[in-house]
Amino acid sequence: MRTLQKIGLIIFIIGITIFTFSPFIGSYKVTDDILKTGLSEQQYANLSKKLNEKLVGQTFSFAWQISSVFVNEYELKNEEFKSKEEWDKVMYDNPQEVALSLTKSSATGFYATNILLFFLLSFGFGVLGAIMYFLPDVILLGPPGIKNNHIYRRPSTNRGLIAYFVFAYLIGFYILLYFYPAQLTNQILLVDPLSLLLNGNPASRWFLYGVLYCTVMLTMGVRMYIKYRNNKYQIFRTTSVLFFQVAFAFLIPELLIRFNMPSMDFKNAWPLNYSFFFDWNIDNLLNSGAIGAFMLFWGIVLTLIIVPVFSYFYGKRWYCSWVCGCGGLAETLGDPYRQHSNKTLKAWKFERWIVHGVLVFAVVMTGAALYTFFTNQNTLLGIDTYSIQKAYGFLIGSIFAGVIGTGFYPIFGNRVWCRFGCPLAAYIGIIQRFKSRFRITTNGGQCISCGNCSTYCEQGIDVRWYAQRGENIVRASCVGCGVCSAVCPRGVLKLENGPEQDRIIENPIIIGNDGIKLNL
Amino acid sequence: MENIVIIGNGISGITAARHIRKKSNLNITVISSETKYFFSRTALMYIYMGHMKFEHTQPYEPWFWEKNRINLIQDYVETIDFKNKSLSLKNGQPVKYDKLILAVGSKPNKFGWPGQDLKGVQGLYSYQDLLELEENTKNGIKRAVIVGGGLIGIELAEMLLSRNYPVTFLVREESFWGNILPKEDSELIMRHMAEHHVDLKTETELKEIIPDSNGRVKSIITNNGEEIECELVGLTAGVSPNINFLKNSELDLDKGILINEFLETNQKDVYAIGDCAQFKQHPKKDRKPIEQVWYTGRMMGETVANTVCGKKLAYNPGHWFNSAKFFDIEYQTYGWVFNKALENEEHFFWQDKTGKIAIRLAYDKNSRLFHGINTYGIRMRHHAFDK
Numbered sequence: 001m002r003t004l005q006k007i008g009l010i011i012f013i014i015g016i017t018i019f020t021f022s023p024f025i026g027s028y029k030v031t032d033d034i035l036k037t038g039l040s041e042q043q044y045a046n047l048s049k050k051l052n053e054k055l056v057g058q059t060f061s062f063a064w065q066i067s068s069v070f071v072n073e074y075e076l077k078n079e080e081f082k083s084k085e086e087w088d089k090v091m092y093d094n095p096q097e098v099a100l101s102l103t104k105s106s107a108t109g110f111y112a113t114n115i116l117l118f119f120l121l122s123f124g125f126g127v128l129g130a131i132m133y134f135l136p137d138v139i140l141l142g143p144p145g146i147k148n149n150h151i152y153r154r155p156s157t158n159r160g161l162i163a164y165f166v167f168a169y170l171i172g173f174y175i176l177l178y179f180y181p182a183q184l185t186n187q188i189l190l191v192d193p194l195s196l197l198l199n200g201n202p203a204s205r206w207f208l209y210g211v212l213y214c215t216v217m218l219t220m221g222v223r224m225y226i227k228y229r230n231n232k233y234q235i236f237r238t239t240s241v242l243f244f245q246v247a248f249a250f251l252i253p254e255l256l257i258r259f260n261m262p263s264m265d266f267k268n269a270w271p272l273n274y275s276f277f278f279d280w281n282i283d284n285l286l287n288s289g290a291i292g293a294f295m296l297f298w299g300i301v302l303t304l305i306i307v308p309v310f311s312y313f314y315g316k317r318w319y320c321s322w323v324c325g326c327g328g329l330a331e332t333l334g335d336p337y338r339q340h341s342n343k344t345l346k347a348w349k350f351e352r353w354i355v356h357g358v359l360v361f362a363v364v365m366t367g368a369a370l371y372t373f374f375t376n377q378n379t380l381l382g383i384d385t386y387s388i389q390k391a392y393g394f395l396i397g398s399i400f401a402g403v404i405g406t407g408f409y410p411i412f413g414n415r416v417w418c419r420f421g422c423p424l425a426a427y428i429g430i431i432q433r434f435k436s437r438f439r440i441t442t443n444g445g446q447c448i449s450c451g452n453c454s455t456y457c458e459q460g461i462d463v464r465w466y467a468q469r470g471e472n473i474v475r476a477s478c479v480g481c482g483v484c485s486a487v488c489p490r491g492v493l494k495l496e497n498g499p500e501q502d503r504i505i506e507n508p509i510i511i512g513n514d515g516i517k518l519n520l
Numbered sequence: 521m522e523n524i525v526i527i528g529n530g531i532s533g534i535t536a537a538r539h540i541r542k543k544s545n546l547n548i549t550v551i552s553s554e555t556k557y558f559f560s561r562t563a564l565m566y567i568y569m570g571h572m573k574f575e576h577t578q579p580y581e582p583w584f585w586e587k588n589r590i591n592l593i594q595d596y597v598e599t600i601d602f603k604n605k606s607l608s609l610k611n612g613q614p615v616k617y618d619k620l621i622l623a624v625g626s627k628p629n630k631f632g633w634p635g636q637d638l639k640g641v642q643g644l645y646s647y648q649d650l651l652e653l654e655e656n657t658k659n660g661i662k663r664a665v666i667v668g669g670g671l672i673g674i675e676l677a678e679m680l681l682s683r684n685y686p687v688t689f690l691v692r693e694e695s696f697w698g699n700i701l702p703k704e705d706s707e708l709i710m711r712h713m714a715e716h717h718v719d720l721k722t723e724t725e726l727k728e729i730i731p732d733s734n735g736r737v738k739s740i741i742t743n744n745g746e747e748i749e750c751e752l753v754g755l756t757a758g759v760s761p762n763i764n765f766l767k768n769s770e771l772d773l774d775k776g777i778l779i780n781e782f783l784e785t786n787q788k789d790v791y792a793i794g795d796c797a798q799f800k801q802h803p804k805k806d807r808k809p810i811e812q813v814w815y816t817g818r819m820m821g822e823t824v825a826n827t828v829c830g831k832k833l834a835y836n837p838g839h840w841f842n843s844a845k846f847f848d849i850e851y852q853t854y855g856w857v858f859n860k861a862l863e864n865e866e867h868f869f870w871q872d873k874t875g876k877i878a879i880r881l882a883y884d885k886n887s888r889l890f891h892g893i894n895t896y897g898i899r900m901r902h903h904a905f906d907k
Contacts, residue, residue: 142715143712143715145847145848149570149682150569152570152573230848444902444903446815446843449560451576451579454576487571491899511838511902511906512815512839512902513818515823515836
């Protein structure tokens with residue numbers, strides 16, 4: 001069994017190594033045809049001369065050699081237009097994105113002609129190896145129960161060297177994905193066949209991200225099913241997030257593209273889906289007939305009615321732990337790191353400022369975007385509304401949600417984004433705190449203050465603080481993952497929905513001591 | 521302002537300190553030689569198993585004590601001068617008190633076994649015991665023998681097995697925790713122990729511990745004459761009050777520090793609570809004079825805080841309850857269920873097909889009055905039994 005695990009680990013490492021180093025085994029040949037089809041007419045007219053000189057006809061070993069030349073020429077040309085104040089000639093596309101389409105179509109040689117083979121060697125080996133690593137745990141970990149042995153004794157889950165390596169790897173990946181996608185040309189090529197199959201187009205970087213996201217969640221989902229097989233609630237919510245990720249976040253949006261409809265993740269509610277009310281999105285939906293109108297209607301109903309109503313009945317967990325994609329990744333890939341969330345009072349204070357700050361930012365930005373949509377005015381109080389969107393997209397959408405949100409898993413815990421950054425979580429949190437039937441009860445006097453609940457709370461709630469006082473836990477940040485209840489050795493914690501009355505106990509006493517009465 | 525001094529920073533002492541602070545402005549000092557900050561003793565096992573680090577077992581952040589003006593001293597109290605109301609410490613200056621609360625806890629039992637003080641022989645109660653266990657097992661061991669079949673014993677077995685050290689478990693009774701659990705209940709736990717590869721030897725007692733040439737444990741001999749090679753012996757045959765340093769003082773002692781229903785000792789303004797306290801007569805007639813349980817320690821702390829703050833209060837615990845976890849099986853009990861049905865009492869026992877989930881009810885044969893319940897793998901609501 002242990003041998004099987006070791007072989008699995010080796011296969012996994014081979015898979016991920018091939019995936020990571022695939023940019024080093026390709027070759028790229030740019031032709032004039034590629035420029036013609038890859039560039040817009042305007043871009044071709046502006047850049048073809050220089051690009052022909054510097055790129056066409058040559059063979060390159062790395063995609064960045066092409067993208068750096070292209071981006072450089074693109075920016076030089078734009079600066080030239082700007083200095084001449086020829087504003088109508090300035091090109092407004094993202095040069096990185098255009099560069100990616102060039103590098104993708106210029107890929108040639110063994111790698112590019114054997115994509116399926118490399119797909120199997122990277123994705124196939126990665127998944128196979130990981131499954132081989134997880135499955136023996138059914139036997140090795142012993143009878144069903146809480147399986148937290150050695151978490152603080154292993155460098156991978158105790159902020160050791162391996163954890164820092166994963167930390168750096170994830171951050172690096174997100175930076176390339178968001179800002180230098182051409183560097184990921186060969187990885188994106190891997191999923192081209194799947195993309196053609198699903199949506200009919202070659203793969204974009206977001207398609208690669210979607211495939212990776214689903215693959216990682218499903219694979220780590222297997223680990224969840226094994227680790228928490230004693231606990232029905234954990235099995236239920238793992239199944240639920242896997243379903244919503246694969247069907248709602250991935251398959252349905254891709255198929256919508258195939259049928260020439262606007263793509264939409266129907267479960268992704270504003271303000272997490274921060275671009276929903278941007279003028280281009282609303283225009284796009286309004287120009288797409290009945291389905292577009294329905295999508296617009298659905299998006300508004302989701303945020304204004306469905307989210308608050310469900311949160312009233314079930315608390316935040318129905319979204320954050322059962323449905324959400326960010327939560328889904330946190331609960332699968334992030335589960336081995338859940339213990340690293342900061343439980344100090346200081347962290348809680350910081351959390352309240354920053355998460356509600358992001359919510360305010362999202363509301364202001366959306367307000368400005370709607371102002372632009374209705375009035376066609378691009379400036380509000382002297383500020384360009386598009387620049388607010390751009391700032392939000394960069395700071396919150398990319399850096400906070402992606403680079404920090406996932407990259408920080410191995411060191412700061414798996415819910416950094418959900419706890420400190422997600423504006424939707426802030427919104428639902430306010431509902432959960434003030435108007436909801438959800439609470440975690442603490443079963444009278446049974447708590448022994450051991451600290452398992454607080455340690456394994458991914459949201460950094462000091463659960464024990466409440467449990468040892470016999471007080472219900474009603475906190476805005478609780479995502480209802482149920483792990484505090486699972487790890488409690490004394491059956492103290494229970495996630496419950498019930499009448500709002502007495503949900504928050506102002507002056508708790510611990511029962512079991514008849515000498516102590518309230519207001520004694 | 522009166523000086524309240526508490527010796528011991530376990531659950532009893534710290535609960536007393538917190539509740540005194542809630543009710544008053546008195547000066548509070550807590551002295552402990554074990555650790556600077558309060559930690560949960562029951563969580564020591566999880567540190568060894570790698571579920572938590574030591575700091576996770578501390579329920580309050582360091583700022584808590586300063587904010588609540590609870591003065592912490594890490595030192596060992598050597599003697600108490602009850603006449604002059606003064607404590608002498610091993611390292612620091614003497615400490616004066618106006619009221620003194622003794623919450624000094626207990627220590628693992630040693631019944632005079634030959635070799636009980638050898639290297640590699642230890643109990644599991646204090647933070648120091650945990651450090652010693654780490655030291656004793658740092659190079660790995662081939663086998664451990666645990667003596668005494670109760671809650672700490674099974675926890676120690678789980679700890680050692682988490683690191684794949686084989687465990688032999690000696691139990692004096694016919695079955696595990698047989699002086700508390702009825703037969704079927706005990707069998708359920710024993711099946712589960714076997715599933716976790718515990719080598720359980722019932723009706724077996726420790727006779728002697730044999731040293732090697734370095735004064736380290738080499739093997740043990742049982743009362744059946746069997747010799748078992750091992751590199752660690754865990755002595756977990758219960759605990760007794762930690763009162764050696766109080767012997768030969770004016771304090772009235774028996775097994776523990778003798779107290780009345782107000783938790784008062786025979787010395788003026790001196791109280792005793794928690795594991796170390798022994799009621800001359802327990803205020804509830806169904807309860808034992810010494811109860812070494814987390815929950816009762818906490819309740820005594822709550823109670824004594826009232827008395828110290830001028831609202832004299834008798835100790836009056838509600839219905840008995842307790843809980844534990846045997847490897848993966850959670851156990852809860854409310855009311856009284858004894859290992860054998862009392863006269864006039866009947867037991868109802870049910871277990872599921874897996875043999876891991878069970879309920880036992882004890883009730884009066886004639887009046888059908890409910891006496892108590894044991895549950896395994898089922899979580900019960902405390903409020904339902906606290907009426």
